[in-house]
Structures are given as structure tokens and as C-alpha cells.
Amino acid sequence: MAILRFNAIKESLNRKPVPVDESIRRSELFGKNVFNKEAMRQYLTSDSFDSIMDAIENGSKIDRDLADHISTGMKEWAISKGATHYTHWFQPLTGSTAEKHDAFFETTSDGRSIEKFGGGQLVQQEPDASSLPNGGIRNTFEARGYTAWDPTSPAFVWGTTLCIPTIFVAYTGEALDYKTPLLKSISALDKAATDVVKYFDKKESKVIATLGWEQEYFLVDTALAASRPDLMMSGRTLLGHAPAKGQQLDDHYFGSIPKRVLDFMRELEKECMLLGIPVKTRHNEVAPNQFELAPIFEEANLAVDHNSLIMDVMDKVAERHYFKVLFHEKPFKDVNGSGKHNNWSLATSSGSNLLSPGKTPMRNLRFLTFFVNTIKAVYENEELLRATIASASNDHRLGANEAPPAIISVFIGSQLTKVLDELEKVTDGKLSPQEKTDLKLNVVGKIPEILLDNTDRNRTSPFAFTGNKFELRAVGSTANCADPMTVLNAIVAKQLKEFKVEVDALVKDKKMKKDDAIFNVLREYIKASKSVRFEGDGYGEAWEKEAKRRGLSNYRTTPEALQAKISKKAIDLFTELNIMNEVEVKARFDIEIEDYSKHIQIEGRLLGDIARNHVIPTAIKYQNVLIKNVKGLKDIYGDQFKSMATEQLAIIERISTHIEKINAGINNMIEARKKANHTDDVTKRAHLYCDEVKPYFEDIRYHCDKLELLVDDEIWPLTKYRELLFTK
Structure with a gap:
């Protein structure tokens, strides 16, 4: 083994950079291997194109006859890109993606060979539902399950395979993947948020959950990684003494990217451009050999698909550059671990960010409505949110080296805290004209100025407001973003539903004006959720004691944290919003705890x-x-x-x-x-x-x-x- 170690080091030091051609602009490459609107217009009939767009925008079903036309066009497009096979690409509860490739090739009864791909093959396939995690929903002898096409996430060609994003459900209908509950949570949030946003603009017809993830990772030479059985089998080093120099000089963070790593990043970004993944940012992270990439914000469903896809792409591109990518949350002791910060926000169909204030008091009142409701949702469901980030690997990271602690709290900054403190003083009942004027001009009206310069950041906060979005920093780097996003969408949807009921009741029963009713309800929410807001150092023992006094949970381990997923409160939440039934909720708990x-x-x-x-x-x-x-x-x-x-x-x-x-x-x-x-x-x-x-x-x-x-x-x-x- 010692010989293997030194040969690995020698081999690593002798690596030569793999050249990458970057002569073509990124904008010209973007989406070339995606069956996007441009490709659909070229390869589909107008009826087929309109049918897909209606499904994407309004959730309508696609007629099976039109599905045949769509599949033919998709096949011709894929073959023009060099595809020989197709697969239903889905996200089972393993935490990675799954695929089964079938060739377009078929033979006819008279012995001829043809390329065939019909509407039935596009819309539905039948993979084994018992060999993938199912939490007891399927017995070994009950193998049937279905993958069904998700037209809201475009098909793409990766290598020589046409990949069709799909959901994965059991024969009896239960969801066996991450995507199905995510799509349902997006729908629930859309309905609840749209009902509320109409208080401010009746023309708004849709609200979209958006996500911008930040993927942290380590790169290790393949030869060096192969000499470590623990890295190869578990993704982390189970032993190893700290080197004399680690990250204590802070010289790696934002430093010059090593040439060999930069070549890997360039090729990765080129592949991402072709696949329509809008990666924009790359840099050295804090720990030695640790790096990060981040894309432009997208709709949550597509963003989740792209994050799952990019982890696979990173593995394959890294191999070509003789690197092994380490996604484990804590591959090395005593240096920073890796997270996957989930930056979440809400946007209207007209492109307006609901968590971004505007120039008018009405726009800012709308901002405060969604801002305060989100905080209230986190307060009411902090245990469930903690459960969504629980895993054996993330347990090593939480609370260590800049990772947030296991206590869920919300950071909003001192200036926004002052705004909420002022709103907390709102009169119980109808506001006088002077009160309303003072409130709108002196408190609500000044929010844009506050956010422009005075919104700080807190690296120890697991859920922080960062200007026009909330950042869930506690998600682990190996995680599928769908799980925390499903829960975040769900708890905010439920909270917004309750908010509308309370506001409508004040308007109807108390004869309050709409603005008065909104201010009064927000005031109560601010008071009720105050204990979840924390501006200080999340690492200190003082915060642990204070959090306990406030009644916040502090589940340090996954077995403790996961119990919140099967609480009556969680089951009621998911069933009420039609995101998951009780069987699905309990099955997922069994899978995760096992x-x-x-x-x-x-x-x-x-x-x-x-x-x-x-x-x-x-x-x-x-x-x-x-x-x-x-x-x-x-x-x-x-x-x-x-x-x-x-x-x-x-x-x-x-x-x-x-x-x-x-x-x-x-x-x-x-x-x-x-x-x-x-x-x-x-x-x-x-x-x-x-x-x-x-x-x-x-x-x-x-x-x-x-x-x-x-x-x-x-x-x-x-x-x-x-x-x-x-x-x-």
C-alpha cells in the first residue's frame, strides 16, 4: 500500500492539463442540446407545440394523439444531435438520478430495421418499483411502477442519450421520487400565493417558486483518491491527521484558481451551457482544494433537475481531467465542509420578485406580507425544516467551520428588525389617517433604502434573508434540493392560506379596510414568530441556551431530527395541501432512517x-x-x-x-x-x-x-x- 501511495502522488504530479476549446461564446452554446422552445418550433407541428406550451404554463394534459407527433419530432431532433438511445430520467429516493436506456432501433415483421419512438414511450415507461427505495410501499414481488413525462422540464441529450425528465410512482399511485411532491408543492404555493398577491394587483395570475443553488465540492486527483479506501467507499476520510497547514491562513478562499482545476471548470461550464444549465459563478472556497459553482436563478422544478444533472455531469467531466469530485458534506476533518445553499424566492407571472421591495408603499406592503409570512412559516415548522436537511453526512457539517448550527433560526439584519419592531406597534384595529401615513412613509416607504445598503449577512444563520431572497444555508452538498424546497413551499403555502383567511375575516366581519386588516394580521405574526429571529453568533453556547429558552428545537443528530417528518402536524400539512398522503410520508421516513x-x-x-x-x-x-x-x-x-x-x-x-x-x-x-x-x-x-x-x-x-x-x-x-x- 505504501508503494501505491507514492505511485499515486507521482502520477498526480505528472498530470498535464487537458486543453479546453473556449472559442465559441457561451451564449451561442446555451441550450443547444435541450429540446427547448426554439427546437420545438422547428421540429413540432403548431398543434403539438401549443399543446406542450399549454401543459407547461397551465398544467393541462397532452392528448395521446398529439403525443405521437411530439415524440416523432423529439426523436428526429435527438437523432440530429447524435442520440441513439432514450431514457426516462428520474430522481428516486436514493439521492441520485436513475435511467434505463432503450435504443430507438426496432425491427419490423418483414425483417427491416427502423428508428422508432412513439407517444406511449414518451409519456410513460415501466421501471422496477421494488428494487429502488420505496419504504415498504412495494414488495419484492410487486415490481410494477411507472415513470411519467414531466413536460415542464425540457428533454435534453447527454452523450448519445435522449433524457426525458419524469416523475416516478408506484403501481398503486404513491410517489417514489423527489419530483412528484415538489411539483405538487409548487402548485399548492402557486395557488396560495396568487390568492394573496391579488390583494395588491388583481391582474397577477401566477406565482412561481424560484431557486438558485450554490454547489460546493472538493476535487482530489483520481490516483490519490484510489489509494484511500475510505474516500472511495464512503466519500470521506475516516482517519487522517491534520496537516501543519490547513485553511488557517485564509489564502485559498477567492484565490487564483489552479490551472488544472480551471480547465476542469471550463469544460464543465461548456457542457452545462449545452444542457441549458445557466452556471455563472466559479471560485475557490475556504478549504484547500474546495470550490463552488452557482447558476442564475430558475423556476424551482427546473433548478432541482439541473442540480441533480450537474452532479452527474461533474463526475463525468472530472474523470476526463483525472479528478474525483467529493460531494460529501465533511470529507476532511478540521476544515470547512461543503453545503448547497438554496436561495429561494417567489416571482409573479409578470416577472416581479415578491421578496423584493419597490418604490411605492403598496409594493413594500406586498413585500412585507410575503416576508413576514415566510418567517412565520419557518417559526411554526422549524422542526420539519430541520428534518429536511438531516442526513448521516450532514451531521458532520452542521455547526462546524462556518456551517450553520442545527438550531433553525431566521436572520433578517438589524435594519429590517427595526422595521418589524415598528410594525409590531400597529394599533389593534383600524388605523387613523395619521397612523397610516406615518407607517407608510416612515416605515414601509423606507424599506428600499434599508435593503440597498444595510442588509448584512450571517454565515452562522441557517435561514437568512439576503436582500431579495431567503437563503437556506443548512442544506448538505450531497442532498437533492427537492426535499427542503418541497417543505419550504408547503409551509409557506399553508401560512399564506391562513393569512388570507384571517385578513378576509377582518375585512368582512370587522369592516376593516384591506390595508388595515393586512397590518393587523402582520403585527400578530411578527409577535408570534419573534423567537425564531436571531441576529447573533449561532455557534456560541449562549445561543443554545437562549434557543432552548425560546422553545426552539436543537436536534443534533439525524435520528432525532427525522421524527418531525412523521409528526401529526407534518402529515396534516402534506395531506391538506395534497402533496403526499400518510403512506407516502411514512414511507419516506422509513427510507431515510434506514x-x-x-x-x-x-x-x-x-x-x-x-x-x-x-x-x-x-x-x-x-x-x-x-x-x-x-x-x-x-x-x-x-x-x-x-x-x-x-x-x-x-x-x-x-x-x-x-x-x-x-x-x-x-x-x-x-x-x-x-x-x-x-x-x-x-x-x-x-x-x-x-x-x-x-x-x-x-x-x-x-x-x-x-x-x-x-x-x-x-x-x-x-x-x-x-x-x-x-x-x-
Whole structure:
């Protein structure tokens, strides 16, 4: 293994940059491999084109006869792009994407061969619904499930395959993917938000949830990664001593991008342009070998698809540049982990951002309505929002090195806090003309000036307002954006429904004017949700105590956090909005809680294997070298050898101590794992893995890392942090 390590380093250092042709403008490449409006106009009949646009804009169904025309046009377009196969591209509950390729090729009864792709093949396919996670909805012998075309997300050609974005449902109708609940939450939010926005502009007919994600990731040379079994199998290093230099000099963040990395980024961005993914930003992140990319905002459904797609594209492009992409939230101890900040907002069909104030008091009152309702929604559902970011890998990141803590709070900045404090003083009832004038001119009217210069940022806040959007910073880098976005859409939709009921009641029953009613309801929401707003340092112990006093949850681990997903409150939320039924909600909980146990189980097995088969034998080998050295000194110097071998003897003893501790830790971990494995209840098993298995990881690692410092570097088998993080 030591030879493998040094060969990997040598191979990495000898890599030559892969040239990338950037002679074509990005704007000319954008969407070339997407079946977008331009392509549809060229390859579809006018009836077929109008049918798709009606489905995209109004959610209408596409006639099966027209589906045949659409599939023919789509096939001809795809073949012109070099496609030989097609697939229904979907997002099962594995956290990654799924696809099954079928060739356009078919034979006829008279032995001829043709390219065929009909409307039935476009609209629906039948993959196995039992072999993918289903939470017990499908038995092994009940394999039937369906993928159904989602026309709101355009088809695209990736490589030689036409990819058709679809939903994935069981034969009995339950959703088995991330997209189906997301689409339903978008629809629920559209209806609720449109009803409210009509208070301010009756012409508005649609509200769209928008998303701009920021994807953080690490790049490691493929040869170096291949020499680390833990990186290859779990996505993170289970052991490894911190290098002398990490990120403490702050010299990597926004620094000059290394040439080899820049070549990877260029090719990645070129592929993204062809696929219609509007990536715009690239830069070095805080940790060594950590980077980030971010796109322009898009409609939430398309943005989620693009994020899922880009993770696959990144893997494939990285291979061509001899990199392995690490999406794990914490691949290296003691340096920054990686997140996927979800920047969420609401836009009207006319293109107006509902979380962006305007030049008039009415526009700003509209802003405050959606701003305060969002805060209230987060306050009422902070436990559920915390559950959407829970995973075995994200547990390592939350609360460490600039990642937000596990306590969900909302940061809005001192100036907006003052605005809400003023609104909190609104008179209970009808406003006097003077009160209304003062409120609109001195409070509401000044909001644009406040946001222009005075909205700060807080990196320790999990949910922060950043000028014209809310940023959910706590989402993990491996996560599918659909889960947190589904919940955020749902809780805001429910909150807006309740808001409209209360405002309408005040207008009807109390004979209040609309503005008076809105101000009065907002005042109560501001008071009720005040405890979720926090402007300070989310890392301090003082905040933990204060959050507890305020009644906010602090679930440090995934098994604790996930329970909120199956609470009566959560089930009622999803069923009321027709996003998921109780069976679907509970199935997803079972999948996620079991996934947690499996991740810890895999890591425990890996750690035991590496410690016993790599670390301990190497330590013994070096210990034998020292013993031989001590014996040689004794042979030469007799009883005087002890004064000359003091350090060697001490190291020999320390090695034995560390080996003993490692073996004891592994034995105890195995017994704890057996206990967990023999527990049938998935929730209890997850808690056992969390509370009784996982604690051994750190102790075993500690002693392995101490051996790394003691053992001769020439024979140490595992590529070290200084090599993984600083080899370009």
C-alpha cells in the first residue's frame, strides 16, 4: 500500500492539463442540446407545440394523439444531435438520478430495421418499483411502477442519450421520487400565493417558486483518491491527521484558481451551457482544494433537475481531467465542509420578485406580507425544516467551520428588525389617517433604502434573508434540493392560506379596510414568530441556551431530527395541501432512517477494515524496525544501550498502546453493531447506530492518527491530508 501511495502522488504530479476549446461564446452554446422552445418550433407541428406550451404554463394534459407527433419530432431532433438511445430520467429516493436506456432501433415483421419512438414511450415507461427505495410501499414481488413525462422540464441529450425528465410512482399511485411532491408543492404555493398577491394587483395570475443553488465540492486527483479506501467507499476520510497547514491562513478562499482545476471548470461550464444549465459563478472556497459553482436563478422544478444533472455531469467531466469530485458534506476533518445553499424566492407571472421591495408603499406592503409570512412559516415548522436537511453526512457539517448550527433560526439584519419592531406597534384595529401615513412613509416607504445598503449577512444563520431572497444555508452538498424546497413551499403555502383567511375575516366581519386588516394580521405574526429571529453568533453556547429558552428545537443528530417528518402536524400539512398522503410520508421516513443506519454501518466496517488491515500491520512493521534497532544498540553497547535508545523504547511502547486501544475500540464497535443489526425496529436501530456505534469512530481514529505521526512516512500506507489537500 505504501508503494501505491507514492505511485499515486507521482502520477498526480505528472498530470498535464487537458486543453479546453473556449472559442465559441457561451451564449451561442446555451441550450443547444435541450429540446427547448426554439427546437420545438422547428421540429413540432403548431398543434403539438401549443399543446406542450399549454401543459407547461397551465398544467393541462397532452392528448395521446398529439403525443405521437411530439415524440416523432423529439426523436428526429435527438437523432440530429447524435442520440441513439432514450431514457426516462428520474430522481428516486436514493439521492441520485436513475435511467434505463432503450435504443430507438426496432425491427419490423418483414425483417427491416427502423428508428422508432412513439407517444406511449414518451409519456410513460415501466421501471422496477421494488428494487429502488420505496419504504415498504412495494414488495419484492410487486415490481410494477411507472415513470411519467414531466413536460415542464425540457428533454435534453447527454452523450448519445435522449433524457426525458419524469416523475416516478408506484403501481398503486404513491410517489417514489423527489419530483412528484415538489411539483405538487409548487402548485399548492402557486395557488396560495396568487390568492394573496391579488390583494395588491388583481391582474397577477401566477406565482412561481424560484431557486438558485450554490454547489460546493472538493476535487482530489483520481490516483490519490484510489489509494484511500475510505474516500472511495464512503466519500470521506475516516482517519487522517491534520496537516501543519490547513485553511488557517485564509489564502485559498477567492484565490487564483489552479490551472488544472480551471480547465476542469471550463469544460464543465461548456457542457452545462449545452444542457441549458445557466452556471455563472466559479471560485475557490475556504478549504484547500474546495470550490463552488452557482447558476442564475430558475423556476424551482427546473433548478432541482439541473442540480441533480450537474452532479452527474461533474463526475463525468472530472474523470476526463483525472479528478474525483467529493460531494460529501465533511470529507476532511478540521476544515470547512461543503453545503448547497438554496436561495429561494417567489416571482409573479409578470416577472416581479415578491421578496423584493419597490418604490411605492403598496409594493413594500406586498413585500412585507410575503416576508413576514415566510418567517412565520419557518417559526411554526422549524422542526420539519430541520428534518429536511438531516442526513448521516450532514451531521458532520452542521455547526462546524462556518456551517450553520442545527438550531433553525431566521436572520433578517438589524435594519429590517427595526422595521418589524415598528410594525409590531400597529394599533389593534383600524388605523387613523395619521397612523397610516406615518407607517407608510416612515416605515414601509423606507424599506428600499434599508435593503440597498444595510442588509448584512450571517454565515452562522441557517435561514437568512439576503436582500431579495431567503437563503437556506443548512442544506448538505450531497442532498437533492427537492426535499427542503418541497417543505419550504408547503409551509409557506399553508401560512399564506391562513393569512388570507384571517385578513378576509377582518375585512368582512370587522369592516376593516384591506390595508388595515393586512397590518393587523402582520403585527400578530411578527409577535408570534419573534423567537425564531436571531441576529447573533449561532455557534456560541449562549445561543443554545437562549434557543432552548425560546422553545426552539436543537436536534443534533439525524435520528432525532427525522421524527418531525412523521409528526401529526407534518402529515396534516402534506395531506391538506395534497402533496403526499400518510403512506407516502411514512414511507419516506422509513427510507431515510434506514439510510442513516446503512451509512454508519458501512463507515464502521470500513474503519475497522482500514485500521486492522492497513494501519496496525504498518505500525507493527515499523515497531519491529525499532526493536531491531534497539537490539543492535544493545549488542554493540551492552547495558549502556538504554541511554541511547530512550526515544526508540518510548515509541515502541506508544505504538503498542495505540494498537491495543484501536483493537479494543474495534471489538467494542463490532459488538455494538451486532446489537443494532439484531434490532428489527428501524428507528431504534438508527438510534443504536448513532448513540452506541458511531461514538467509537472518533476514539479509533484518534489512535490511528497518532500512529500516523509515529510511523515512518516511507511505509505509511494511506495518502495523507497534506497530499490529498495540497497536490494540484
